[in-house]
Amino acid sequence: xxxxxxxxxxxxxxxxxxxxxxxxxxxxxxxxxxxxxxxxxxxxxxxxxxxxxxxxxxxxxxxxxxxxxxxxxxxxxxxxxxxxxxxxxxxxxxxxxxxxxxxxxxxxxxxxxxxxxxxxxxxxxxxxxxxxxxxxxxxxxxxxxxxxxxxxxxxxxxxxxxxxxxxxxxxxxxxxxxxxxxxxxxxxxxxxxxxxxxxxxxxxxxxxxxxxxxxxxxxxxxxxxxxxxxxxxxxxxxxxxxxxxxxxxxxxxxxxxxx
Amino acid sequence: xxxxxxxxxxxxxxxxxxxxxxxxxxxxxxxxxxxxxxxxxxxxxxxxxxxxxxxxxxxxxxxxxxxxxxxxxxxxxxxxxxxxxxxxxxxxxxxxxxxxxxxxxxxxxxxxxxxxxxxxxxxxxxxxxxxxxxxxxxxxxxxxxxxxxxxxxxxxxxxxxxxxxxxxxxxxxxxxxxxxxxxxxxxxxxxxxxxxxxxxxxxxxxxxxxxxxxxxxxxxxxxxxxxxxxxxxxxxxxxxxxxxxxxxxxxxxxxxxxx
Numbered sequence: 362x363x364x365x366x367x368x369x370x371x372x373x374x375x376x377x378x379x380x381x382x383x384x385x386x387x388x389x390x391x392x393x394x395x396x397x398x399x400x401x402x403x404x405x406x407x408x409x410x411x412x413x414x415x416x417x418x419x420x421x422x423x424x425x426x427x428x429x430x431x432x433x434x435x436x437x438x439x440x441x442x443x444x445x446x447x448x449x450x451x452x453x454x455x456x457x458x459x460x461x462x463x464x465x466x467x468x469x470x471x472x473x474x475x476x477x478x479x480x481x482x483x484x485x486x487x488x489x490x491x492x493x494x495x496x497x498x499x500x501x502x503x504x505x506x507x508x509x510x511x512x513x514x515x516x517x518x519x520x521x522x523x524x525x526x527x528x529x530x531x532x533x534x535x536x537x538x539x540x541x542x543x544x545x546x547x548x549x550x551x552x553x554x555x556x557x558x559x560x561x562x563x564x565x566x567x568x569x570x571x572x573x574x575x576x577x578x579x580x581x582x583x584x585x586x587x588x589x590x591x592x593x594x595x596x597x598x599x600x601x602x603x604x605x606x607x608x609x610x611x612x613x614x615x616x617x618x619x620x
Numbered sequence: 621x622x623x624x625x626x627x628x629x630x631x632x633x634x635x636x637x638x639x640x641x642x643x644x645x646x647x648x649x650x651x652x653x654x655x656x657x658x659x660x661x662x663x664x665x666x667x668x669x670x671x672x673x674x675x676x677x678x679x680x681x682x683x684x685x686x687x688x689x690x691x692x693x694x695x696x697x698x699x700x701x702x703x704x705x706x707x708x709x710x711x712x713x714x715x716x717x718x719x720x721x722x723x724x725x726x727x728x729x730x731x732x733x734x735x736x737x738x739x740x741x742x743x744x745x746x747x748x749x750x751x752x753x754x755x756x757x758x759x760x761x762x763x764x765x766x767x768x769x770x771x772x773x774x775x776x777x778x779x780x781x782x783x784x785x786x787x788x789x790x791x792x793x794x795x796x797x798x799x800x801x802x803x804x805x806x807x808x809x810x811x812x813x814x815x816x817x818x819x820x821x822x823x824x825x826x827x828x829x830x831x832x833x834x835x836x837x838x839x840x841x842x843x844x845x846x847x848x849x850x851x852x853x854x855x856x857x858x859x860x861x862x863x864x865x866x867x868x869x870x871x872x873x874x875x876x877x878x879x
Contacts, residue, residue, distance in 0.1 A: 404662035412811075413823075433727075467663040482724055482752055540870065563671060592858060593866060600780045
């Protein structure tokens with residue numbers, strides 16, 4: 362099996378290195394990742410500048426290609442240029458430093474790496490370790506290797522992907538995995554104003570986490586109970602409930618507004 | 621009614637200026653927009669650097685605040701810092717130069733401006749003019765003003781938004797509007813390799829549009845027939861069909877894999 366690996370913490374991040382080493386026990390692994398950290402870049406792509414891909418070696422061992430772009434750029438360039446001749450079976454983005462839960466999915470470069478893979482027709486997985494300070498990447502790496510062996514990920518529907526979050530514990534302490542939905546976990550933003558040396562105000566963005574979506578199928582909820590959270594996601598945002606409501610309203614009102 | 625306006629083409633783009641002028645005929649308009657073009661930045665936010673907000677004047681008239689960030693940054697900063705004391709009724713992102721259809725929604729900074737508004741609890745609209753070369757912003761501006769007068773947008777569900785695309789014709793030629801779904805319109809990427817002056821290969825990202833999702837409720841389809849396309853969208857990506865399939869599989873297989 363050929364696996365394309367990317368991330369948003371950059372090619373020098375420990376998470377991608379540990380993931381590569383673990384996956385190489387069973388599979389062929391090809392790394393194309395951002396040259397520097399691109400956290401919170403969402404599904405950004407680089408359209409006004411060209412992209413370079415630079416070979417990176419670690420102790421004389423080839424690690425992969427570093428690209429001056431986002432995770433979505435790396436997936437596109439990996440599939441359509443750098444490794445155009447490889448037939449990939451799956452795309453994996455991670456292991457991210459910190460969880461990707463609730464509205465993180467919109468901001469996360471890691472998740473967008475996986476969604477980009479799915480848009481290109483490949484089974485794709487985003488994987489994160491649920492701790493910012495001292496993530497246990499080994500647990501997450503071991504989980505994904507086992508998961509690939511025990512699940513027919515090839516049957517993933519077109520344009521869908523999996524967003525996997527692994528608790529920050531030893532592998533033996535994981536209680537299993539649960540299929541979850543993206544929760545409404547989100548942030549209450551606030552900005553800390555400061556003065557620059559020229560007297561201008563500038564702002565640091567900060568946020569408090571809001572967790573009011575406690576249910577057995579919520580992504581962050583199962584994680585706290587030491588289960589791996591596996592959320593099936595897709596790239597299409599249509600709100601069908603709202604859509605049907607609007608269509609019904611228009612039929613009923615028939616207000617003559619033609620636009 | 622107080623309206624917060626942003627875009628992804630930058631505060632100096634004609635689309636945002638024409639939108640502001642039109643909305644000011646009826647409402648109070650506050651502009652917070654990126655200092656330079658931020659097209660295709662998706663839902664990126666700025667977490668590693670601080671943000672500055674600079675007042676911009678056009679012929680001595682105050683236009684709005686320019687921020688060194690993305691559309692999502694502008695909405696956050698506008699709501700929580702710059703205009704913290706204003707009670708906003710709606711957030712509008714645009715008028716974008718070019719359509720936002722199908723998978724554009726993932727890459728678009730314009731759409732993410734609206735989604736960020738909806739995540740903050742406000743009715744939010746992304747609006748685009750469906751032409752890259754010579755967009756008719758006046759038609760789009762007039763449409764949105766009429767739309768706001770004739771529709772109770774205040775009833776938008778929490779965390780939802782509207783993605784509106786306006787045909788590039790005179791206002792009199794618009795046949796009306798249709799409620800649509802985000803289509804599967806997408807791109808087949810390819811990369812054009814070149815050599816830089818130092819002998820290194822670099823790549824320009826290009827893409828061909830794939831339009832194989834022709835149906836009466838598809839976003840790009842109605843636009844071609846000179847209808848305005850209004851797609852209700854939301855910020856939650858869970859693929860419930862796939863989720864239920866996975867849950868069923870696990871129950872049936874009971875394969876002993878605990879993760």
